[in-house]
Amino acid sequence: MFTMKHLVHTALLGSTLLGSALLSAPAFADEAAQMALGKKLFATATPACALCHTLKDAGAEGAIGPVLDELKPDAARVARALRDGIGAMPSFKATLSEADIAALSLYVSKASAKK
Numbered sequence: 001m002f003t004m005k006h007l008v009h010t011a012l013l014g015s016t017l018l019g020s021a022l023l024s025a026p027a028f029a030d031e032a033a034q035m036a037l038g039k040k041l042f043a044t045a046t047p048a049c050a051l052c053h054t055l056k057d058a059g060a061e062g063a064i065g066p067v068l069d070e071l072k073p074d075a076a077r078v079a080r081a082l083r084d085g086i087g088a089m090p091s092f093k094a095t096l097s098e099a100d101i102a103a104l105s106l107y108v109s110k111a112s113a114k115k
């Protein structure tokens, strides 16, 4: 606690660059938590995304739906599929909360965009 306060204080007095990095730290922490939740849900949603989809970052090799590493859907596209279902993929509206859907959408879009 002392260290953080001290750092912020120093940053505000000193470098603008360091200051803005620290001020945006909560956003990074929030995104990291969403990414971790999304990755977990990819394997634990009912039915699990991993059963049907390949996504390297998640260690998933399902072959029923499209390979997400190739499709590289943006977050809005993932969220739409989760809410409405698409083709043979069921809607997850009844089993995933809005927060879960947001976390999964962020995770799948970011993880699939990786090289």
Ligand code: HEC
Residues within 6 Å of the ligand: 042, 045, 047, 048, 049, 050, 051, 052, 053, 064, 065, 066, 071, 073, 077, 078, 081, 082, 086, 087, 088, 089, 090, 092, 104, 108
């Ligand atoms: C029962 C198998 C199955 C499960 C489970 C499943 N999917 Fe799918 N998914 C599919 C199929 C099949 C498609 C292709 C549907 C089509 O285009 O007709 C698809 C399509 C998608 C798409 C592309 C949507 C688009 O706009 O083209 C995304 C993104 C996706 N799934 C993400 C997920 C995520 C995230 C989960 C876990 C919460 C999940 N899927 C669970 C079978 C599944």
